[in-house]
Amino acid sequence: MRGSDYAELKAFVTIVAHGNFARAAAELGMSASTLSQTIRALEARLGLRLLNRTTRSVSLTDAGERLHARFRPAMIEMEAAVRSVVDARDTPAGTLRVHLPSVAAATFLEPTLGRFHAAYPDIVLDVTIDGAVTDIVEAGYDVGARLGEFLEADMIAVQLGGEQRQLAVASPEYIARYGRPNVPGDLLQHHCINWRQPGGKGLYKWEFLKDNTWFSVAVNGPLIVSHREMAxxxxxxxxxxxxxxxxxxxxxxxxxxxxxxxxxxxxTFPGWFLCYPSQRYTPPSLRAFVDFLRRDSRPAETARRNRNGS
Incomplete structure (x- = not known):
C-alpha cells in the first residue's frame, strides 16, 4: 500500500465517521474541496463509487459498506500499533480526544485542569463539550463520560464520584406567585422548563422515586432548552x-x-462514568487521564468549598 493509498482510505473512514465532508476535513486538517478531490481520486483508482453525496447528507454505497467494514478495523489496529511505539516512553504525552457533556465537564474536569496540566504537561487535552450521546469510537474520541444508564456493554467504565440526584427548583418570586407543587403530579399545573437532549427529538421526562419505584412526569411550560444552564x-x-x-x-x-x-x-441514581473502548493496548496518556480523574477529581461543590477555604 502506497502512502497516498492509506491517506485516501483514512479520509474515506473519517467522512463515514462524521457523515459530513466539512467536519471530516476539519479533523484531517484540509479543506473540504481537497477532501472531495481525495475521495474522487480513490473512487477513480478503485473504479467504484463509495459514497452517495447530496447537498444535505453522505451515505455509503454497497461497495463503500464492504470497504468500510473491512478497512476501518485494520486502520484502528495500525494506528494503535503506531501509538504504542510513540507512547512507549516514561512520560505520558500526545493528544487525548475527550468527549464530555457539560455537567460532567463542569463537575469533574474543570476543577482539575490546572492540577492535571501540572502533573502531565506533555498531554494535550482536546475536549469537546457536547450533550449528545455519541459513539465515541466512531467519532474518533479516546474517552468520554456517560451516566450509568447510558453505558454501552462493550466499553470499559470507571465511576467518577458517587451517586447523583436531580432537584426541582424555582425562584422565591415564582413560588410566591404560583405556589409549590406538593407531589410530582402537581407539576402538570405549573410552568416547567423543559429540556431536550442535543441531537434528540423528544423532551426529557422528569424522573422521581417513590417506594423504590421510579416514575416519570412529562411536564409543560413556556421554555424548552438544549442547555440546562439556560434553564x-x-x-x-x-x-x-x-x-x-x-x-x-x-x-x-x-x-x-x-x-x-x-x-x-x-x-439518587448511579452517577458519571468515564468510558473508553476495550483494547489490547491502552496508551499511557489515556491511562494517566483516567487514573487522575478517578483518584483526584472532586465534584464542583467540593472544589468550591476548598477554594473558599471552608
Whole structure:
C-alpha cells in the first residue's frame, strides 16, 4: 500500500465517521474541496463509487459498506500499533480526544485542569463539550463520560464520584406567585422548563422515586432548552420550575436565588462514568487521564468549598 493509498482510505473512514465532508476535513486538517478531490481520486483508482453525496447528507454505497467494514478495523489496529511505539516512553504525552457533556465537564474536569496540566504537561487535552450521546469510537474520541444508564456493554467504565440526584427548583418570586407543587403530579399545573437532549427529538421526562419505584412526569411550560444552564438562568428569573443536578443548583439555593421542591421525591441514581473502548493496548496518556480523574477529581461543590477555604 502506497502512502497516498492509506491517506485516501483514512479520509474515506473519517467522512463515514462524521457523515459530513466539512467536519471530516476539519479533523484531517484540509479543506473540504481537497477532501472531495481525495475521495474522487480513490473512487477513480478503485473504479467504484463509495459514497452517495447530496447537498444535505453522505451515505455509503454497497461497495463503500464492504470497504468500510473491512478497512476501518485494520486502520484502528495500525494506528494503535503506531501509538504504542510513540507512547512507549516514561512520560505520558500526545493528544487525548475527550468527549464530555457539560455537567460532567463542569463537575469533574474543570476543577482539575490546572492540577492535571501540572502533573502531565506533555498531554494535550482536546475536549469537546457536547450533550449528545455519541459513539465515541466512531467519532474518533479516546474517552468520554456517560451516566450509568447510558453505558454501552462493550466499553470499559470507571465511576467518577458517587451517586447523583436531580432537584426541582424555582425562584422565591415564582413560588410566591404560583405556589409549590406538593407531589410530582402537581407539576402538570405549573410552568416547567423543559429540556431536550442535543441531537434528540423528544423532551426529557422528569424522573422521581417513590417506594423504590421510579416514575416519570412529562411536564409543560413556556421554555424548552438544549442547555440546562439556560434553564437555571430562566428559573432564577421566575420563568418556571427547572430540574437539574443537585451539585450545580445547590449554590443558587444557598444564595437564596432558588428554592428546592419535591426533595422527598428526588432519588439518587448511579452517577458519571468515564468510558473508553476495550483494547489490547491502552496508551499511557489515556491511562494517566483516567487514573487522575478517578483518584483526584472532586465534584464542583467540593472544589468550591476548598477554594473558599471552608
Amino acid at each position: 437555571l438562568a430562566a428559573a432564577v428569573q421566575g420563568v418556571g420550575i427547572a430540574f437539574w443536578a443537585e451539585d450545580l443548583v445547590r449554590p443558587l439555593i444557598e444564595d437564596g436565588k432558588l428554592v428546592p421542591l419535591l426533595e422527598e421525591w428526588c432519588g
